[in-house]
Amino acid sequence: MFASPKTASSMRWHDEGRTKDGMLRHPADSPAWKAFDDRHPEFASDARSVRLGLATDGFNPFRTMSSTYSTWRVVLVPYNLPPWMCMKQSSLILSMVIPGDKGPGNDIDVFLQPLIEELKQLWEGIDAFDAFTGQTFKLRAALIWTINDFPAYANLSGWSTKGRIACPSCGDSTHSYWLKNGGKFCYMGHRRWLEPNHPFRFQNDLFDSTTELRSAPIPPTGTEVLRQMHGTNYIPGKVSKCLKKRGREDVGSSLNEGLISEILEDANFFENDDNAYGQENDDDTLVASTHKQLWKKRSIFF
Template structure:
């Protein structure tokens, strides 16, 4: 279009105002990462540790020894009988990444912990799975359910079963997962519970 033409609309050339985004979410798909745990010979054996190698001596040494785990197994016996079923914990809490209290900026990581792993690996940094980061000027508050929707959808698919290759058996199986726990402080608990 020729700017010298008389019929040019002046509004067309005014700079547009920069709109601020309301909600931002950095989501990292979960299913491919769980599948990789069974496709790697370094981690596949550990993913069935809770079923094959755990010693049940009445002491609480691992989440598998807890009443919650045992109650869940009684309620969902087909899930419990499958050694490849993954039980998860979800940890989330906000923090200010810039360490300046006057700056109103918040980051909320959402991390999943696969509790199938042995106690010496369960809470190691290399075993934690970052599923999403919620950045913003303030925490997600009660709107956290909006941010959690992609994670919930993937967890529903994992509950139904996702075909996965097991490198140790050299065969496919259906991977199932369930969220057993949330791990957070009371402020985050209030947001996560609604």
């Protein structure tokens, strides 16, 4: 890989040329960026190490609402450039395009496998030439986060972003209401993120007729997420529909077999001392079972 002097100097911008006026001008000022640098100081010591963000979403290429055709593009955003450069079209990296008559869903991991392998190679480092210094160095890159809406977030992470517990960060603390007339859930409780003495917390007549005294939920750590995924099994590929109509006896036997296998699977899951939670009361068992159902797969990013 060859780096021009202009590019090499721009890659050093996030450490030297950024003005700090108390405002978040660039993702380099974010807590996630700084936490990553603290965890990987060797990676952060070289200003040429590339930080990447992955953005993906589906769109209809035919500009007609009557067609359900959905094409998904996967774009990498390099954040080592100044904010007026990293979001320009010339700086974005179109890594792949996933065509299809509908979205890939949870099977998007199948398409992302080559990209993940290349990102692993970049994390280990590849030989590159710095034209600014005239020397060869090990170029490393890291994927810091993904950028997507909630439906795409469900496909990438494997968490079900629908229903009562739709927020992966809030988890069981998700504050949701079922709208009887609307026939859908609405998500409230936004005042929990305000300061403890904020006046909005006590203005119950302007919100949902309640006083908000709760604190903001604590997002789960990576270790907790992996424990919640324990026992999740997902086989890529669409399930083929059975053309032959089954009889009543066949339907009943299949339902009983499925119920028995599910009970046995849950029993084996909670008998293990290294299970997701290792707690004995019924409430915690219900919570662990709920998490297991909400995680549809173990994402390729894990």
